Structure formats: C-alpha cells, structure tokens
Amino acid sequence: MARTFTLDEARSLMPSVIDDAGVLIAARADLAEIAFDRENAGVSTLGGIPEMKAIEARIEEILSTWTGQGIEVKGIAPVLIDFPAVLDGVSVRLCWIEGETELTWYHRTALGFAGRRPLR
Structure with a gap:
C-alpha cells in the first residue's frame, strides 16, 4: 500500500529533498554536457563512459x-x-518542482500538475 503523508511529514523531508535535488540537477547537467561533447567533439573534459555510468548511478540512487x-x-x-496525501477527505498530491524553496502547492490526484493550487 502506498504511503500517505501529512503536510508536516512531507515538509519535514523537504530540506533533504532540496539538497538531493541539487545533486541530481548538477548530475543531470554533467550527463548532458558529457553526452553533447562526446557526440560533437568525440571527448569531454568531464569524462567518458565510466563517468557517465557513475553519474547515472548517482541519479538512480537519489x-x-x-x-x-x-x-x-x-x-x-x-x-x-509528489507526496500522496489527503486534504479535507480528498486524495491529493503535495507537489514540489525544481526551483521552489518550500512545499506550498497541491493538486487533486486525478488532475495532476495542471490542477495545482496553493496550500492554505
């Protein structure tokens, strides 16, 4: 059965989520740069296949x-x-996207990102 978070539980995880997201974002950029350089110049100053595999493994770990x-x-x-949650008896997802500094949005589960609303 899937976990359901309270708002406090989800917010308590946000400092580590934001830290991990920063690592993931940097890894994502390194991976893109290595792939681009190898395709266009045949080599990258950031490394080759072993470095790409290590970066992919770090992303997968996060x-x-x-x-x-x-x-x-x-x-x-x-x-x-998204953090699965229930607000006022309704199934929702507490929603966070890269660049936000805290967890302040939600959407009904069935609506997805397009249905995002600010938490009150």
Whole structure:
C-alpha cells in the first residue's frame, strides 16, 4: 500500500529533498554536457563512459531513496515530485518542482500538475 503523508511529514523531508535535488540537477547537467561533447567533439573534459555510468548511478540512487520514502517522482528535467496525501477527505498530491524553496502547492490526484493550487 502506498504511503500517505501529512503536510508536516512531507515538509519535514523537504530540506533533504532540496539538497538531493541539487545533486541530481548538477548530475543531470554533467550527463548532458558529457553526452553533447562526446557526440560533437568525440571527448569531454568531464569524462567518458565510466563517468557517465557513475553519474547515472548517482541519479538512480537519489530517485530510489525518494521512492523508498513513498515520494512519487514525476520528472527529473525539471525535478518534479509528489507526496500522496489527503486534504479535507480528498486524495491529493503535495507537489514540489525544481526551483521552489518550500512545499506550498497541491493538486487533486486525478488532475495532476495542471490542477495545482496553493496550500492554505
């Protein structure tokens, strides 16, 4: 059964989520740069296949940590995650996207990102 978060529980995880997201964002950029340089110049100052595999493993480790906590990963470019929750008897997702400094949005589960509303 999927975990359901209270708002306080989800917010308590945000400092580590934001830290991990920063690592993921940097890794994502390094991966893109290595791939681009290797395709266009044949080599990258950031490394080659072994470095790419290490970066991919680090990204997967972060994603696995989040999903292991019950967080739903919706995307990594940009990083978009949801915390399953119930507000006023309605199934919702507490929603955070890369660049936000705290957890202040939600959407009904059935509506997805387009239905985002600010938390009161």
